[in-house]
Amino acid sequence: MPLFIKDAISKLENLIPLSLQEKWDNSGFQIKQVDALLSGVLTSLDISDKCVDLAISRSFNLILTHHPVFFHPLRSMDLDSKSGNILSILIKNNICVYSMHTNFDSSVYSMSRFMINKLGIKESSPLIPRKMKLYKLSVFIPKGYVKTVRDVLFAYGNPKIGNYENCSFETRGKGSFKPLPGSDPFIGSCMKTSFADESKLELLIDERFIKKAISEMKKVHPYEEIAYDLYPVYDFGGSSPEGMGAVGDFENGMFFSVLLDKIRALFSPIFINYCGDINRKIKRVAVVSGSGFSFMDEAVKSGSDVIISSELTHDKAIKANDSGICVIELSHFDTERYFSGIVKEMLSEELGVPVIENVYENNPFFKYKI
Structure with a gap:
């Protein structure tokens, strides 16, 4: 095709x-x-x-x-x-x-995650997790069509709350409307006020899925004019699988000198610069592809023993030594190739x-x- x-x-x-x-x-x-x-x-x-x-x-x-x-x-x-x-x-x-x-x-496909996986760290998470921006969708649906619309929104709207998915709430009531000339009402007659048994369905949608969810909802909703509202949620939602950088633990730690040799063997970089005690035991590793040493504070807070990135500046090297975190600098190209x-x-x-x-x-x- x-x-x-x-x-x-x-x-x-x-x-x-x-x-x-x-x-x-x-x-x-x-x-x-x-x-x-x-x-x-x-x-x-x-x-x-x-x-x-x-x-x-x-x-x-x-x-x-x-x-x-x-x-x-x-x-x-x-x-x-x-x-x-x-x-x-x-x-x-x-x-x-x-x-x-x-x-x-x-994204979950990032070079940071690729590199940390190549190092042999099987389970990793974003160093700076992305906060989901959530919206509440409220849509009015005639009796007999709630399940159809709900199923579509469950499929395309990703209505998750924490570790729970397919979360929604339904309120039943009566809706009123008066079809005007040129309309093609699903219920009622032109120029006559009608009343219908309806449900108000509410659920949360990640900002990324709104366009697709609304588009698919319109395909199955029976009304010519769909009454729905979108409200931004005041606080951003929980952390998503996406985010900048990657952090994870070696199953068994290794000396910093061994990690340096491992990086040289696995990635064949143009150069390797480092800060820190080569005899330090390394367990937790943070990787940020590209110019990522601006996230050094986040790496320290994550409990990382070392951060791997590119474009290390003099002041960041001093900061690393003061913070007690080891640093490995590769070329920008070598972290994104x-x-x-x-x-x-x-x-x-x-x-x-x-x-x-x-x-x-x-x-x-x-x-x-x-």
């Missing part, structure tokens, strides 16, 4: 919702062309000339990147520059570009079209052999 780009992105956003991104971010479409048939997908950490050449050589019209092409509004575009020329080639070849940045970092492979594996069976990984990742770092 043919798949359009908009259908592929819809499936992708069900897995990696845009609502997970930070306010300052620009995840989502960078170059948008949603009504084209999807020919193939290329996953890449960044947009580069080699990445674009690879997409063109395979006649693929969708590139999924981690880093957005645009972070700020453009005032002009220089097509003679390297970046401008790449954009020009993308547009001329009708290639759509979609980016998953901080929303991917907060796994994006392409993760997304490829995630989508290969999901889309039914070829999905390939950019094997020419744009690594700006080089090893200097002494």
Whole structure:
């Protein structure tokens, strides 16, 4: 069955919702062309000339990147520059570009979780759990249709409270309405006030699922005009499985020096910088892909013995020593290079079209052999 780009992105956003991104971010479409048939997908950490050449050589019209092409509004575009020329080639070849940045970092598929799993930590949780933003949905339903509407909302609305799901409350009463000219009432007659036995159904919905839940509710609700209200809940809901970074425990601890050797063997990084006593016993590990040492306080509060991230500054290194937490710094690239492979594996069976990984990742770092 043919798949359009908009259908592929819809499936992708069900897995990696845009609502997970930070306010300052620009995840989502960078170059948008949603009504084209999807020919193939290329996953890449960044947009580069080699990445674009690879997409063109395979006649693929969708590139999924981690880093957005645009972070700020453009005032002009220089097509003679390297970046401008790449954009020009993308547009001329009708290639759509979609980016998953901080929303991917907060998803259950993140590089942080990939790295902590690769270290051998089987059970992990977000270092900074995302708080669910909840809304209360109240909808009025005629007698005989409550179960149908409730079942749909249970399926699409994710009405969970703590460790309980399928939570709702039903109040019964009488509703009144007067169909006006041009209406097509399910109950009653035009220009006559009618009364109907109705139920008011109330439940909680995670903000991410509102659009889909309302859309599906409208398909099964018998009324032409559905009476419903959405109220934001004052406090955010409980923690969700999503969130920034990852934290977990080794089944058996190891010396810090052993962990450093383990990271060198598993990840082959460009470099490893560290702070802390190499003879310290490490049990709890925090990982934040990308520039994540701003979350050092959260790592300390979590009881982590070490935090692994990139772009360590002098003041953060001093803070780590004062806080008593060990630090491992890798290059930004080395903590995010796994994006392409993760997304490829995630989508290969999901889309039914070829999905390939950019094997020419744009690594700006080089090893200097002494």
